[in-house]
Amino acid sequence: MSRTPVADFAGALLEWHGQSGRHNLPWQHPRTPYRVWLAEIMLQQTQVRTVIPYFQRFVDALPTLESLALAQADTVLALWSGLGYYARARNLHQAARICLDQHDGRLPVDFESLCALPGIGRSTAGAILAQAHGQRFAILDGNVRRVLCRYHGIDGWPGQADVQAQLWDIAQAHLPHSRLADYTQAQMDLGATVCTRSRPDCNRCPLRVGCVARREDRTAVLPTARPGKALPQRHTLMLVVGNADGEVLLQKRPPTGIWSGLWSLPEALDESAAAHWLDRHLDTDGTGEALPPIDHVFSHFRLRIQPLLWRNAHDGNRIGEDSDLRWMPIAGLDAIGLPAPVRRLLDTVDLR
Secondary structure, three states, X not given: XXXXXXXXXXXXXXXXXXXXXXXXXXXXXXXXXXXXXXXXHHHOOOOHHHHHHHHHHHHHHOOOHHHHHHOOHHHHHHHHOOOOOOHHHHHHHXXXXXXXXXXXXXXXXXXXXXXXXXXXXXXXXXXXXXHHHOOOOOOOOHHHHHXXXXXXXXXXXXXXXXXXXXXXXXXXXXXXXOOHHHHHHHHHHHHHHOOOOOOOOHHHOOOHHHOHHHHOOOOOOOOOOOOOOOOOEEEEEEEEEEOOOOEEEEEEOOOOOOOOOOEEOOEEOOHHHHHHHHHHHOEOOOOOEEOOOEEEEOOXXXXXXXXXXXXXXXXXXXXXXXXXXXXXXXHHHHHOOOOHHHHHHHOOOOOO
């Protein structure tokens, strides 16, 4: 394990950040607690370049914590649509409402209260407090784990409890006593732009002299990969039903499970179940037209979607206002939350 003094590690990072770090990210200007929080949640499992347009769209529509708390769930999910991991958006919305009810409409400034909010764990709370308030808290996102594992030559999958505990101790020990916002950003920037997962640019790294992985030629194997596990395969039929007005029939997903709370297409396990569902809800002509299948990968399974298309359907007033079904014009899809593969599918289908 490297024994470079704490001050040298943080000092080298801060000096590098001043010259090569990212200083013009939209959540840095202004760097309010709300904007930092939103960015941190969006950046979980998503790269900066993907997040930036979503962040800007979100804060243009909901510029404050109060506006988020008072927004309708469909509005929040629509603004999030395309980012994936929709539980993040639901937790964000719920946490904003809790802040409005219990914290005078502001994010708490103490660690324990922040961690008590939905969707905010130890690393996210530390990032908010360090960046928005300059408090001395460590973070341990994917980029930081990678930097620390390589720099200190730490073996073992970072998600493993004992390895993670070791990394937290090291991250805490490396904290400087000032410039916490810059230091926090510097760690994330180094992992994202220099100490990358593949082909790290060690010659540009400010920590190269003390890095164990570089010295021992182990950057390709550190951090240790998660133990392999084959993803199970699932299948579903999605019913793409259009009416004479060019509207598509959507169904609200259940409040729990995959894509919970989003609008999507009705689903069936097989063609017999699809026919039974259609007979109960709609008047349609003939069998559905099979469209090209879609493969979508979740974190814990693969899903093959077989879309079936019906045009010129009508419901004969069988779909009431309190139903989880809704006819929606294609032009109105931006106003609701849709799973990304469903949106891509509907963008390619001619319903007339």
